[in-house]
Amino acid sequence: MMLNSLEIKNFRSLEDFQVKKLGQVNLIVGKNNCGKSSVLEALRIYAGNANKSLLENIALSHDEKYTLDDDEPLPFEDSFTDRKFPVGEKAISIGELNNTKDALTIYHVYRVEKEYSVTDDEGNTRKEIRQLSITQKSLANYNHILGNGLLVKKKDHTALIDFNLQLTSLRRLPQTGNAIPYSYIPTQLISMDDLAKEWDSIALTDAEKTVKQAMQIILPDFENLTFVNASTNNGKTRRLAKVKLKGLSHPIPLKSLGDGMQHILQLVLKISPAKGGFLLIDEFENGLHYSVQEKVWHLLFELAEKLDIQIFATTHSWDCIESFAKVAVAKQDVDGVLFRVGKSVRNSDKGRVIATVFEEEQLYNITQSDVEVR
Amino acid sequence: METSRQLLLVEGDADKSFFEIIIEKLSLNTTVKVALPKEVDNDGYNSKEGVFNLLKALLSQLDDGTFTHIAAIVDSDYIRYGHGYQKTITRISTILDPLGFELKESESTQNGLCFKHSDGLADFGLWIMPDNQNEGMLEDWIKSCIKEDESPLFQQASEAVGSLSDPKFKDHLAAKAEVATWLAWQKNPGHGLYGTLNADLLDNTQPLFQALEQWLKAIYLTPSSTL
Numbered sequence: 239m240m241l242n243s244l245e246i247k248n249f250r251s252l253e254d255f256q257v258k259k260l261g262q263v264n265l266i267v268g269k270n271n272c273g274k275s276s277v278l279e280a281l282r283i284y285a286g287n288a289n290k291s292l293l294e295n296i297a298l299s300h301d302e303k304y305t306l307d308d309d310e311p312l313p314f315e316d317s318f319t320d321r322k323f324p325v326g327e328k329a330i331s332i333g334e335l336n337n338t339k340d341a342l343t344i345y346h347v348y349r350v351e352k353e354y355s356v357t358d359d360e361g362n363t364r365k366e367i368r369q370l371s372i373t374q375k376s377l378a379n380y381n382h383i384l385g386n387g388l389l390v391k392k393k394d395h396t397a398l399i400d401f402n403l404q405l406t407s408l409r410r411l412p413q414t415g416n417a418i419p420y421s422y423i424p425t426q427l428i429s430m431d432d433l434a435k436e437w438d439s440i441a442l443t444d445a446e447k448t449v450k451q452a453m454q455i456i457l458p459d460f461e462n463l464t465f466v467n468a469s470t471n472n473g474k475t476r477r478l479a480k481v482k483l484k485g486l487s488h489p490i491p492l493k494s495l496g497d498g499m500q501h502i503l504q505l506v507l508k509i510s511p512a513k514g515g516f517l518l519i520d521e522f523e524n525g526l527h528y529s530v531q532e533k534v535w536h537l538l539f540e541l542a543e544k545l546d547i548q549i550f551a552t553t554h555s556w557d558c559i560e561s562f563a564k565v566a567v568a569k570q571d572v573d574g575v576l577f578r579v580g581k582s583v584r585n586s587d588k589g590r591v592i593a594t595v596f597e598e599e600q601l602y603n604i605t606q607s608d609v610e611v612r
Numbered sequence: 613m614e615t616s617r618q619l620l621l622v623e624g625d626a627d628k629s630f631f632e633i634i635i636e637k638l639s640l641n642t643t644v645k646v647a648l649p650k651e652v653d654n655d656g657y658n659s660k661e662g663v664f665n666l667l668k669a670l671l672s673q674l675d676d677g678t679f680t681h682i683a684a685i686v687d688s689d690y691i692r693y694g695h696g697y698q699k700t701i702t703r704i705s706t707i708l709d710p711l712g713f714e715l716k717e718s719e720s721t722q723n724g725l726c727f728k729h730s731d732g733l734a735d736f737g738l739w740i741m742p743d744n745q746n747e748g749m750l751e752d753w754i755k756s757c758i759k760e761d762e763s764p765l766f767q768q769a770s771e772a773v774g775s776l777s778d779p780k781f782k783d784h785l786a787a788k789a790e791v792a793t794w795l796a797w798q799k800n801p802g803h804g805l806y807g808t809l810n811a812d813l814l815d816n817t818q819p820l821f822q823a824l825e826q827w828l829k830a831i832y833l834t835p836s837s838t839l
Binding site: 578580581582583584585586592594595596600601603604606607608609611 | 619645647648649650662665666668669670672673674675676677678680731732733
C-alpha cells in the first residue's frame with residue numbers, strides 16, 4: 239500500500255488540499271496550527287476506514303464532542319471544515335489525487351423514513367416504511383428527521399455511524415481493525431507499560447530482531463533488551479525496559495540512558511506493526527538530539543523499503559529538515575519528499591491551505607544554500 | 613529566531629558581503645537576506661547556474677508566504693562564452709514563465725528588471741550586472757561608480773593590469789583584476805569588494821548606483837497583494 243499523491247477535502251482546515259507527489263518517506267513541515275497534524279489524522283482515518291472508535295479517539299484528543307447530547311455541536315461536527323457539517327453534498331474525502339473511486343468519503347447524513355411499494359412473490363403490493371440516509375441536499379423532500387449520523391464510503395462499501403445508536407450499523411465496511419496497517423506515534427511519550435505490551439506481542443519474532451538491530455544502530459554498545467517487572471510506591475507492579483550494553487556486566491534501566499532512548503524505543507517498537515502500511519510520526523525531533531536524527535532517518539529509510547512502509551513525519555526543527563534532506567539525497571533508491579503545509583497567498587486561492595512540495599532535487603538545491611525553508 | 617522572508621540571491625561570497633552593505637545602507641526598514649548557492653563550478657566560482665537552480669526551488673516558496681519577495685543579481689557575463697544579457701533573460705524566463713511571472717515591459721532596462729505575477733504574488737526582481745544591457749559583471753558596475761577623487765589611483769591600477777606582458781587571466785576578467793588591484797592599494801589592503809563601500813570609495817550619486825538603489829527599494833518595499 240503506497241499513496242503516490244494525496245488529496246484531502248473538507249477535513250478540518252484542509253478544505254481543498256493536494257500534495258501532488260508523495261515519496262516512501264515524507265516529512266511534513268509548517269508553522270504551528272497550519273494543519274500538519276491534520277494531515278496525519280486524515281491518514282489515520284483513511285487507514286482505519288473511519289471506524290467509530292478511531293474517530294472517537296481523535297475527537298477526544300482535541301477535547302471535541304463524539305457523543306450526542308442536547309447541545310450543539312453534533313458529534314464529530316468539529317472534524318469538518320469551519321467546524322460545521324457542510325451544506326449540499328460535500329463530504330470529507332481522503333485519497334489520492336485524481337482517483338476518487340478509491341478515496342474514503344465521510345458524509346454527514348440525516349436519517350429519514352420513506353414509504354416504498356413492495357411487491358411480493360405472489361404479486362401482492364403493500365406499503366413498507368424504510369429508513370434511509372440522505373445528505374443536506376435532499377433534506378427539503380422530507381419533513382421528519384429521525385436523527386443524524388455519518389456515512390462512511392469506500393469503493394462499494396458503506397458504514398453508518400448513527401449518533402443515536404451505540405453500535406455502528408451496516409457493517410459492510412470493515413469497522414474493526416484497520417483496512418491498512420499503521421502505527422501512530424504521538425508527541426507525548428507512550429507509557430512503558432504500553433511499550434512492554436508491544437514488546438510481548440513481538441517476542442521471538444523477526445520483528446523483535448528488527449527492534450534490536452535498530453537499537454544497535456542508534457546505540458552502538460547495545461547488546462540486548464528486555465522488560466522486567468518492578469514495583470511502584472503504591473505496591474503495584476509496572477514494567478520497565480532494561481538494556482544490556484557492551485562492557486557492562488549487568489543490565490541497566492533504559493531510562494537511565496536519558497529520555498531520548500525511550501523515544502527511540504517507542505519509535506522502533508512501532509515500526510513493525512506498520513509493515514505494509516503507514517508509519518505516522520508526530521514531531522519527529524521529539525527527544526532526539528540532532529546528532530542522532532541522521533542515524534534515525536537512515537534507519538527509517540532502510541526499514542521503509544525493507545518492510546514496505548510509507549512514512550509520514552511532522553517536524554518544527556530545521557535540524558530535522560537538514561538531516562532528512564541529507565539522507566533523502568544519499569538514499570537514491572528510496573524516494574524522500576518534503577512538503578510544507580501553509581496558507582496560500584495567491585489571490586485566486588483565498589487563503590486556502592496548500593502543500594508546497596520539495597522533491598529530492600529541490601531539497602538538494604535548498605540544502606546547498608544558506609536559506610532555511612521551515 | 614524569525615528568519616527573513618525577503619531574499620536576494622547572488623552568485624558568490626564576494627557579492628554577498630557587498631550587497632549586504634548596500635542593503636544595510638539603504639535602511640529599507642525590512643530585513644532582506646542575501647543568499648547564495650554553495651555549489652562552486654570547476655573554476656571555484658559560485659555559478660550563475662547555481663543561482664538559477666536555487667531559484668527554481670525557492671520561487672515555489674512564495675505561494676504560502678514563506679518568502680514574500682525574491683530578487684536576484686547575476687552577472688551578464690560574455691556572449692562569446694555563451695552568456696550575455698539576452699541569454700540570461702531567456703534562461704531565467706524558462707524558470708519564471710511556468711510559474712506565472714511575466715517580464716514587465718519598460719522603456720529603459722537600465723533601471724533593473726521586474727517580472728510581474730499574474731495571481732497576486734510579489735514581483736520578481738532581476739538585475740543583470742553591470743547595467744541590464746551590456747556584457748560584464750559586478751566589477752564593471754563598481755568601475756562606473758568610482759568616486760572622482762579615487763579615479764587617478766584606479767587609473768594607475770588599470771594601467772598596471774594592462775601593462776602585464778603575459779597575464780594569467782583571460783582578457784574578459786580584466787575588470788576583476790583592475791578592481792582587485794585598486795583595492796590592494798588602499799589604506800587597508802586585503803579587503804574584498806565590500807571594501808569599496810566600507811572605505812567610501814564609491815559615489816552613490818552615479819546613475820547606475822542610483823538605479824540599483826531605486827530598483828532594490830521598488831522590489832522590497834512594494835507589498836505583495838495580501839500583506
